[in-house]
Amino acid sequence: MTAPTPARWVVIDIEGTVTPTSQVHRVLYDYARPRLGPWIDAHPDDPQVAAAVEAVRAEAGLDAEADTAAIVAVLHGWMDADRKATPLKTLQGLIWQQGYADRELRTDLFADVVGALLQFREQGAGLAVFSSGSVAAQIASFSHTADGDLRHLFTHHFDTVNAGPKREADSYRAMTEVLATAPDEVLFASDVPAELDAAAEAGWRTVGLARPGEPFADADFGAHRTVKTFDDISIEVPA
Structure with a gap:
């Protein structure tokens, strides 16, 4: 069994990571x-x-x-x-x-997501979102999910305006400053290898989501640890 990843913060991507790509496209x-x-x-x-x-x-x-x-x-x-x-x-x-x-839209998350996020929070980790979608869209999306209003789970929301491009290391360095922690105490979960590469360059820990049926299911994640669901991610909050 893989040892838990030390993480004071867990930062999640949205599309292909916690929601199906079809939800967006x-x-x-x-x-x-x-x-x-x-x-x-x-x-x-x-x-x-x-x-x-x-x-x-x-x-x-x-x-x-x-x-x-x-x-x-x-x-x-x-x-x-x-x-x-x-x-x-x-x-x-x-x-x-x-x-x-107007309740014309609803976000459907993968079945393994909410339980894992609640577990991370229970362990004492902070949660944040980094998506190319605007902060306003992120907050709206998590306010109306099939699992209810989940806005309370997240402390920070980052997008390409307040952080920067998702495939550039400087964006992750900027977020590290906001999170006020060491870069190796942040775990980033994404389905896009290039985003994980940028996060790793900035010193973050990474995990790739290779979900069956999603666009990056068969991608080369290189040295990044790769899982199929959030059930396969375990963390340990540093003392």
Whole structure:
């Protein structure tokens, strides 16, 4: 039996790690896609929306007079390419937040997740999330799950805005500062090897989730310990 991993913090990815990829690519993407244009038009004075629209224009090289249809065409193209563009994530997050509040959306987690997270908390570990989805989307997602409102489980939420790109070591170094602990006391769980590589470069401990049927099920996780479910992860909180 593998010895428990020393960890004062457990940081989790979302897509493919605690929720099926289909939850994002089919349910959430399909919900947001037809609502992007109407949302932009309905919230012209919202600072987050205005900033996101300007960022889309800048990143896509559109002129300042580009209308909503042109903006949406870019956003749809990014969605089709599964590009983790910050302005797209911002707009999607706002739409999803409303969808969860209206109870039109619900998050389905893998069956092994909640029990493991509760166990980590009972042992005294802190829990945090690091996802390319916006902090607003993360909080909304965990507020309406098939297992109830799980927001109370997490102390910190990180995204590509307040931490940085998921495949760059500096992002993990920035989060280490916020967590106020030694990097080797943080365990990161993700299904993406490149993210685990970046976390390890920053000194974090890592575990890869190779869930059957998910996109990275057969990926090469290299030296990272790899499991199929959270049931196979055990930790020990340093004294």
